[in-house]
Structure formats: structure tokens, C-alpha cells
Amino acid sequence: QVVARRRLGGPGSSPPTCRSKCGRCGPCRPVHVPIQPGLTMPLEYYPEAWRCKCGNKLFMP
């Protein structure tokens, strides 16, 4: 479930490419999605993670 790819040898990260991650659906693009950690105070933002999106469907990168 490692999402972003390690640049070989050094620090840093990149968003997922989402290449062929949406099955037969296309186009397949990386998007930010909020992860809701249960009851949240109104002013707190949700943490966000990367998912691959095609139409209305989300896929794991």
C-alpha cells in the first residue's frame, strides 16, 4: 500500500501516477481525498490521502 514512489537513493516523494490503477476505467487521475477520523471538531480539517479517480470511482493507487 505504499502510495508515493521513493526517488531512488534520496529523500523526496511524488504523487502516485495512477497508471492502470482504475481497472478498465479511464482517464485515471490522482486526487486528494479527505480521510475522516471519526467525530471531528468543526474547525479541524480532515487529513488527506491520495487516491486514483475515474469518473465518480476511487481506486487505491
Add this chain to the structure above:
Amino acid sequence: LLFPLASPLNDEGKTLKSIKASFSNVANVLLDWDDVHNNDFCSWRGVYCDNVSLSVVSLNLSNLNLGGEISPAIGDLKNLQSIDLQGNNLTGQIPDEIGNCVSLILLDLSDNLLYGDIPFSVSKLKQLELLNLKNNQLTGPIPSTLTQIANLKTLDLARNQLTGEIPRLIYWNEVLQYLGLRGNSLTGTLSPDMCQLSGLWYFDVRGNNLSGTIPDSIGNCTSFEILDISYNQITGKIPYNIGFLQVATLSLQGNRLTGKIPEVIGLMQALAVLDLSENELVGPIPPILGNLSYTGKLYLHGNKLTGPIPPELGNMSKLSYLQLNDNQLVGGIPAELGKLEQLFELNLGNNNLEGPIPHNISSCTALNQFNVYGNHLSGSIPLSFRDLESLTYLNLSSNNFKGSIPVELGRIINLDTLDLSSNDFSGPVPAAVGDLEHLLTLNVSHNHLDGPLPAEFSHLRSIQIIDMSFNNLSGHIPQELGQLQNIVSLILNNNDLRGEIPDQLSSCFSLASLNVSYNNLSGTVPPMGNFSRFSPDSFIGNPFLCGNWLGSICDPYAPT
């Protein structure tokens, strides 16, 4: 046709009856748990049986407003694979006997009122994959024996009152994917062992009492997508190795982190959210952060950051939130920020910024909140601000802005807050401000404004606070202001207003705070309505105003 003679319930049926007996508020929701009329307990609400063995495998009674307690009898349902009681009002303790449900794969007791310790017996549930006890009132430690559950994928204990340290053994789990511990009172430090969680994507210890430093080896947590250690008492520097993380969310806010922002963070392009706010970070904002072209939220506010705002931040093309307020930043607002087409909130308040607002800012057409309060900014309000049609919050207060208030502000029709106070604005207040029908707060106090108080302000039908004090306003208080039915606070002191206080103001029934002191008002304070609640302090300093206070020209207490 008569009912066939009901055969007696078997042991599992009796167990379900015991479970029902210890719940309360069951009258409607568990109506069909009634063996007199239907002894096929597999058809009862929320009860699911195995097709072959007819043994109960799943109990789903979530969000039914159930009260009472979880009966220890639940431990007799040996074939249960799933218990979902979330979202009720269950109280009491989690019974030790739950550890006898050895087939359990899912146990969700979240969003109840359960108290007491997490029973050690839970660690007997060797098949358990999901344990969700969040949002209860559980106390005591996290049992270290939870590590004996080899298949546990999701552990959510957030929002309880758990104490003690996070057991280090818990980190030696290659299948755990989700660890939610936010909102407890956990102490101790973050162990380097946390990176042994090689399958974990969600690590959340926000809002505990953890201390110590971020382990140098943090970069080994390469499976993490979300790392939230915000609102603890973490000290020390942000280690260089953080740059090896692959996270989408890095939340370190509300700790006591010191040192500089490591440049390496600028290489973490997978970051969607970077929050380093409310720490004790020093030094400049590294220009390389402009490299984060996929980041939507950047929060660096509430530190001790110095130096200028790097123009490179204008390259963060996905940025929607940029909060750099409450630091010691100097220099100007870079015109490059105008490239941020998705910017929704820009807060640069409480720094030492100077120079004008670049007119390019008006290219940020998605801008909803713009706050530069408490700097040394100068120049006038760019006329191009009228293009910021989405703006709801505009705060330019406590700067050195001058010139007139542009008529065009009246076109930013969604404004709910307009704060231009404590600047050097001069000239009249444009009547067009009265077009801002959604305005809740208007503060133009402490400037050098002159001319009349526009009667058009009577169109501000939502307005709650008008503060125009400490200016040179002249003319009368318009009687039309009596139409303001939501106004709570009308502050007009220290101006040059003349004439009488219009009786119509007494029909502003929500008006709780009025200050017209130190003007040149005359006549008599309206004797009716809400005016009886205002003290003489609201009116003093008007030598020709007659009212019910000592020293008034019609002083009722004066010796005759």
C-alpha cells in the same frame, strides 16, 4: 389457525434474551426479539445466523439509541464473527467475557458511553481484524497484550481518556494498517519502533500528552500516508530524515518544535497537507517549498519565522490554504502569489510585512478570506479588488494603508466581514458599502474618515456590528438606521456627528451596545424603548445633549 406450540429457545436464543435484558430503551427497536411470538431468533432484528449451523455469527445493533449495558452473556456466543453496537448510548464496562467470543473478526463499540479499562481479555480474540472503541469514556492503559492479535488491521481507540504509554510492542505488527489514538491522555515518547509498522498507512496520535523528540529514524515509516502527531508536547528539531516519508498529510502542529524548517520538505511532492503551525520554528521559509506543486494546504502560522515570504510560493499551483500569520516575516507581499488561482484563504496577519498589496492578488479569483491584519503595509486598496467576487472576509486592519475607501468595495457582494480599522484611510465612506447586504461586521474605526454616515447603511439588513468610532464623521445620524433589525453594536464615538439622536433607533430591538459619546449631538436622548438600557457612558462628551445623567444640560441631579 393457531400458532404452533413454540418450541423452547436453545442456549443461543436464551443468551440473546439475556443480552436484551441488560439493554434499556429496547421497547421499539428490539420489539421482534420476542420468543413468545417468534422463536426463530435468526430472524430477529440485527441477528444473523450461519445457514447451516443456525448459530449466531453477527450482531448488528448500531445506531438504535440503545441504553443500558453489554451483558457478560455475550461471551456465550462462541461463533460470533461480528459485533457492531456503535452509535448507541451504552454505558457500563466492556465485559471481560467478550474475550470468549473467539471467532470475532470485527468488534465495533464506538460512539457509546462505555467506561472502565479495555479488558485484557480482548487479546484472546485471535481472529480479530478490526477493533473500534473510539469515542467512549474508556480509561487506563492500552493493553500491551493487543499485540497478541496477529491479524489486527484496524485499531481505533481515539477520543477516550486512555493514559500511560503507547506499548512499544504494538508497533511490531506487519498487518496493522490503521492506528487511531487521537484525543486521549497518552504520555511517553514516540518510539523509533513505530516504523516497524510496515503495513500501516494511518498513524494518528493527535491531541495527547506525548513528549520527547521525533525519532531520527522517522524516514523509515515509508508505508505511512498520514502522519498526525499534532497537539502534543513534542520538542526538538524536525529531523532531516522526515524527507524520506511518502506521506500525503504531515501534521506536526501544536507542539514545541524548534530549529528551522528543513529544506528537504520541499522535495516531498506527495504532500497534500503540510501543517507545521503553532510550534517554535525559527529561520526563513525555505524557498524550495515552492516546489510542492501538488500541495493544497500549507500552514506555517504561529511560529517565529523570519525573513521574507518567498516568491516561489507562487508556484504552488494547487494551493487553496496559505496561512503564514503570527510570525515575524518581513518584506513585501510577493506579486507571485497572484498566480495561485485556487487560493481560498490567505492569512498573512500579525507579521512585519511592509509595502503595498500587489494588484496581482486580485488574480486569485477563488479567494474567500484575505487577512493582512497587524502589519506595516501601506499604499491604498487596489481598485482591482472588485474582481475578488468570492471574498467573504476582508481584514486590512492595523496597518498604514491610506487613501480613500474605493466605491468598488460595494461590488464584493458576498462580504460578511469588512475590517479596515486602525489605518490612515481618509475621505468619505462610500454609500456603496450599503450594497453589501450580507455584511455582518463593518469596522472602519480609528481612521481619518470624514463626510456623513451614509443613510444607505440602512440597507445592510444582516449587519450586527458597525464600528465607525475615532474618525471625523460629520452630519446627522440617519434616521433610516432604525431599519437595522439585527444590529447588536453601533459604535460611533469620537466623531463630529451633529443633530439629534433619531427616535427611530429605539426600534432597533437587538441593539445591545450603543456608543455615541464625544460627538456634537444635541437634543434629548430618546426616552423610550431600548434606550433605557444604555448607560450615560454611551452619551457623554456631547455638551448639548440632554439626558438622565450627572452634568447633562438638563441634569436631573443638578441643584436648582
